Amino acid sequence: MVISVTKTPSIHQIFNKNPNNTYTADALLYQDILRYSVRDLNSLDTNSEYPFNIWNLTAWLIENNLEISDDYKRSSNSHMTKSNKIQARRGRVERFLYTLIKLDLLREYGRTKKSKGDGTTILYCLTLFGLIIALLIMTKNSKKRKKANDYLYKTFRKEFEAGNSSSHKFSRHFFEKLRENNLFEKYTAHLLDTSEKSESIHNLTEFMENSLVWNLEKSDSEKALRLKKEAFEGLDSEAKKKLMNMQKSGIEEKMANIATNIEAFENARFERRNDYEAVVTEVICEKCNLSFVLVLPLSEYLKRVEFPQFQTAKCPTCDVENSIKIPSFRV
Numbered sequence: 001m002v003i004s005v006t007k008t009p010s011i012h013q014i015f016n017k018n019p020n021n022t023y024t025a026d027a028l029l030y031q032d033i034l035r036y037s038v039r040d041l042n043s044l045d046t047n048s049e050y051p052f053n054i055w056n057l058t059a060w061l062i063e064n065n066l067e068i069s070d071d072y073k074r075s076s077n078s079h080m081t082k083s084n085k086i087q088a089r090r091g092r093v094e095r096f097l098y099t100l101i102k103l104d105l106l107r108e109y110g111r112t113k114k115s116k117g118d119g120t121t122i123l124y125c126l127t128l129f130g131l132i133i134a135l136l137i138m139t140k141n142s143k144k145r146k147k148a149n150d151y152l153y154k155t156f157r158k159e160f161e162a163g164n165s166s167s168h169k170f171s172r173h174f175f176e177k178l179r180e181n182n183l184f185e186k187y188t189a190h191l192l193d194t195s196e197k198s199e200s201i202h203n204l205t206e207f208m209e210n211s212l213v214w215n216l217e218k219s220d221s222e223k224a225l226r227l228k229k230e231a232f233e234g235l236d237s238e239a240k241k242k243l244m245n246m247q248k249s250g251i252e253e254k255m256a257n258i259a260t261n262i263e264a265f266e267n268a269r270f271e272r273r274n275d276y277e278a279v280v281t282e283v284i285c286e287k288c289n290l291s292f293v294l295v296l297p298l299s300e301y302l303k304r305v306e307f308p309q310f311q312t313a314k315c316p317t318c319d320v321e322n323s324i325k326i327p328s329f330r331v
């Protein structure tokens with residue numbers, strides 16, 4: 001029996017590098033298509049989409065993609081008409097568009113009448129995930145960084161305003177504070193780093209999940225934690241309760257997947273099911289190898305997660321300091 005396996009594309013393809021640490025020609029072509037899809041940063045507004053067709057895209061790539069433009073400069077094909085050049089390249093561009101759609105970075109916007117001849121041609125546009133990745137790519141250019149970051153901020157803000165959940169409200173407050181305190185650029189640098197390094201991101205949800213661990217220098221990390229606290233305090237009491245309940249269940253859900261004494265863990269979790277200010281964890285002593293259930297105030301747990309040195313405790317059985325490791329899950 002022959003089984004054909006189609007590898008699910010991951011956004012790693014967009015950031016693939018050669019052994020000498022430069023992007024591969026394929027990676028640059030993906031990046032250029034995304035850059036083209038954003039167009040001119042000056043004219044962007046968050047309520048518009050910018051659909052394009054493959055013909056105009058390919059024409060732009062012939063001028064702006066390093067590999068293709070170099071190719072025409074060097075080769076004997078340099079005197080081809082522009083139209084023939086586009087015809088020659090559109091097959092490859094089409095395959096790349098197809099992969100970008102599979103990655104949920106682009107989508108079909110609709111169809112439009114061809115400018116020459118009969119029939120229609122497909123229009124493409126960025127998805128929300130595509131817009132975020134395209135803008136992150138643009139932050140690499142120091143001349144465009146500020147505008148790309150401004151636009152990223154507007155994009156996130158619009159999403160948080162459109163959502164009505166407690167976590168949308170919290171995120172809106174938190175991002176506002178990141179920006180006021182000059183941490184937003186560091187956050188987008190972290191997002192770019194995540195997209196470049198992770199090999200298993202296939203969509204926006206996985207991207208945000210992979211970005212949860214944000215390693216900052218100690219002083220920035222303390223600042224970010226303080227801003228999180230302020231953002232939380234800015235919520236009304238109903239939103240606070242709902243957010244805590246969601247964080248508690250998120251952490252406990254992840255904890256359940258690694259718990260060794262499931263019965264004890266489940267019992268404790270059931271007992272605390274109505275206490276949204278407490279999170280049930282299972283911890284292990286590295287010294288005596290004993291695992292036991294530890295209930296921590298949610299706020300304390302969230303603080304410990306931010307700082308590795310706090311992810312330990314003294315074992316009540318063998319009495320050794322810092323022998324207990326508290327699994328840290330971010331939500």
Ligand SMILES: [Zn+2]
Binds near residue numbers: 286288289315317320
């Ligand atoms: Zn112990």
